[in-house]
Amino acid sequence: MLVRIITGIIGITAAAFVIQTGGVVFAGFTLLLMLLAWFEYVRAFSERGMGIALVTGFIALAAMWYAAWQKPELLALACPLIVLVMLLESVLMRGSTSIMDALASGAGLIYIGFPFTCLLQLRGMLPETVFSTEISSFTFGCAFVWIMFIGTWASDTFAYFTGTAIGRHKLCPSISPNKTIEGFMGSVIGTTAVVAGLGYYLNLPLQEMAVLGLLIAIFATLGDLVESVAKRYVGIKDSGNIIPGHGGVWDRFDSVLFTAPLVFYFVQFVNLLGK
Structure with missing residues (x-):
């Protein structure tokens, strides 16, 4: 547990630096995490004797990353x-x-x-729109990267503690035996409140931010369950051990793989600035 806590503190500190700095630093870390997650994915499915395209995958992901960072209009072509x-x-x-x-x-x-391409594009959105707070100043994209991560972490935290305290009814016992319906409801209520609170702090519309919090809780849970299905299929507990006490990159970002696209598209289709 001590190792997990220490690693978590270091990870949050590093994440804060990368998110706040943005630019090439954020883009570089996005690429690194993407490639590490792909390596873990390939290694996991090799446990079932599958020959996933490791090197070709690295090249493809680098192309997607470059398109998202420099030529977003090409991303729709790159994926198919x-x-x-x-x-x-x-x-x-x-x-x-x-x-x-x-x-x-x-x-x-x-x-x-x-x-990860959605996350990279989200960070660069509306750099001219700045939220000034007592803590720091945040561009629009920076603020919503934080909202996405905090909402995702809140979902996991509320689900864990609520499920541990009062969890009785299994949510998906064949996929993730420890998840409970009570834990999921705690995640929904807690994440909705947290994201709405962040919206209030940044002077954003509360109703829309509450809806975003609700969706983050749902999508974060789905992302976690999808990775659980994959790991059960290949017969592994963790995708890696690169993060002491936390497993691999895929383990830590399984929920983000669902919440990052959600937030990216939500802020594009929902008017949050009243303009």
């Missing part, structure tokens, strides 16, 4: 093109790459790559 390339591998390398390998590679690249 990458899936098609993965499928063609089953034809061109049919001796070593099966159609199931190709499908798992294509799905995995979108599953891991697309959310």
Whole structure:
């Protein structure tokens, strides 16, 4: 537990520096996390004897990252093109790459790559809009990256403590035996309150921010369950051990893989600035 706490403190400090700095630092860390998560995904499915395209995947993710950072208009082309390339591998390398390998590679690249590209684009949104607070000043994108992470962490925290205290009814026992309906409800209520509170602090519309908090709780839970299904399928407990006491990058960002796209599209389609 001590190792977990120390690692968590170091991780939050590093995250604060990267998020606040933005620019090439944020972009670089986004790429690093994306590639590490992909490596863990490939290694996990190798436990089932599947030949996921490791190197080709690295190249594809780097292309997605570059498009999101420098040429966002190309991202809509890059994603389907990458899936098609993965499928063609089953034809061109049919001796070593099966159609199931190709499908798992294509799905995995979108599953891991697309959310990180959303996170990168979110950080760069509306740099001219600045929220000034007693703590610091936050551009619009920076503020919503924080809201996304804090909301996701809140969802996990409220679910854990509520489930531990009063959890009686299993949510998805065949997938994640420790999750309870009570824990999920605690996550929904707590995350909604936290995100609405952040909205109040930043002078954003409370109703819309409460809805965002509700959605973050739901999507964070779904993201966690999806990784749980994958890990049960391949027969592993953790995706890695790169983060002492916390497992791998995929373990730590499983919920973010669902909440980052949610927040990215929510702020584009919901008017939060009254303009």
